[in-house]
Amino acid sequence: MWHIPLPFFLLGISGPFRATQLWRNIIEALQMQVEVKHHRRHLQVHKDCFTGSDAVDVVLSHLMQNIYFFASEVSRLKAARLCQALMDARVFEPVGMRLFRWEKELTFEDSGCSLYHFLDGDVLPGSARHCGEVENFTDMNKNGKKKKWCRFDDVRTISNPLALGSSDRRVERILQTINLQPSMPSGLNYAGTSMNYLSNKVVQEVWKQQTLLQLLQLVELPMLDCFLNTPTKPESLRMLPNHDSLVISNTCVDREESRVFSLPELDSWLMAAADCLELFPDQLIVATEEQLLQDNATEGEEKLVAQKRVLFDTIAKYYGCQERVPLLAGRYRDSHSGILKLLECGKGEDALRASQLCLRLLDARSRDELRRLLAFMAEAADTKTFRLHKQTENRALVARMFLKAVLQSKDVTRAQCEQLLLFLMDNHLHLFKTPVSLINAVRKTLWTLQQGGDVDHTAVFVFCQQVSMQQYKEQQEKTSLDSLKQLIEHITLSSDLSNRRRRKLLKEFQKHHPAVFLQHVSSIL
Structure with missing residues (x-):
């Protein structure tokens, strides 16, 4: 129903919407949404860089909201591997040295301590990075040291896939290596397709909400206010x-x-x-x-x-x-x-x-x-x-x-x-792995929000059922009547009450609820 598992170049789609366009969109999302700032690490200040965990957050959020990956299983590990592919393609490079290391790590790390900065400010038109901020890529072998082998070695030179004749197939090989299979939703109007991506604040709120919903299925949390902030x-x-x-x-x-x-x-x-x-x-x-x-x-x-x-x-x-x-x-x-x-x-x-x-x-x-x-x-x-x-x-x-x-x-x-x-x-x-059920719940919620739907009607867990006003009033009257019947029976049959006290309570009950009192007396007679 949702996808047609065919390569992009076989779908006959005209225009720039191909695998390379997906690649460009991922790079654009990373450049525009990741937080780039100065970081201090081990007596050194590194300018205009971002952390590995922030990069994975942005890429994962983009994959979860992208309609062309809706039928593909998305995880944080796949987002980290995609960041590895972006680093191997010289979109960004590691910054600074790690402790116990002689040279920079060539393996991307999903961590708040690993720092990276963009290499090419002109990968996409309208990029927020300026040419003056771009640093030239330096070969790790200039000191004669042996460079470590990377599993994306064959596609490591892709800095701008659009400049290569077979860019679609090259990008597809990268996505297949990561086990990400983009697909076309059936019935989609390709010519007028536009994706509305949610803000990072909204995405984070959805993650928190769905995490709490699933946590409540396992443990009891009487107070939830402390989790909100x-x-x-x-x-x-x-x-x-x-x-x-x-x-x-x-x-x-x-x-x-x-x-x-x-x-x-x-x-x-x-x-x-x-x-x-x-x-x-x-x-x-x-x-x-x-x-x-x-x-x-x-x-x-x-x-x-x-x-x-x-x-x-x-x-x-x-x-x-x-x-x-x-x-x-x-x-x-x-x-x-x-x-x-x-x-x-x-x-x-x-x-x-x-x-x-x-x-x-x-x-x-x-x-x-x-x-x-x-x-x-x-x-x-x-x-x-x-x-x-x-x-x-x-x-x-x-x-x-x-x-x-x-x-x-x-x-x-x-x-x-x-x-x-x-x-x-x-x-x-x-x-520290994210449960698959949570990822699926977040994706479903994000997709609903993108389509302008009601999240409450697509919730993964339902704690209560909404009823009409008439049903509510009927339930209210029935519950109140049953409670009053139980009360007058208790007054009549209780052995702890004296006769004087019982007569007084029955008189008060008759005064405030005469219909229930008459019904009770008629049932006794």
């Missing part, structure tokens, strides 16, 4: 306030020349630690590096273990600060109790899905930080690398060290908090 963390409650503007003299190190934070080979433990350190204040990173440089006596495996101990102590001390606000603040305690009840009933899948929905209500930074921390906790809890303490198991020590940084609740015991934290840690690989 997510407050930002006060600056005064951070561990080191105003660290963004702090200038450290004589201790600053060049991240591109640092040897300690650019180890040649990294295991999963060090990778997880590096991801956590990305969010730390600059001065704390510098102090950690100086501490690692002080130990030059040991070599080999002993040195690596010593470095890991330093990194673990640094991360644990940072998150153990009493002034820090928990990543899962108190406003989520109702959902925590519901998730714990699901775990106690043996409903692990429902508990995981409720956790996924609950974490979608977090702000982007807290969500990203929690993802990194849980991944590091999972690595540190594994005893295969080394033991953190001689007398305490790694798992118990990790739970104790990071409990207050993740959640605090007065409604549940400390043991229950540790149980929930360990559950989140054990499922961290699946915890």
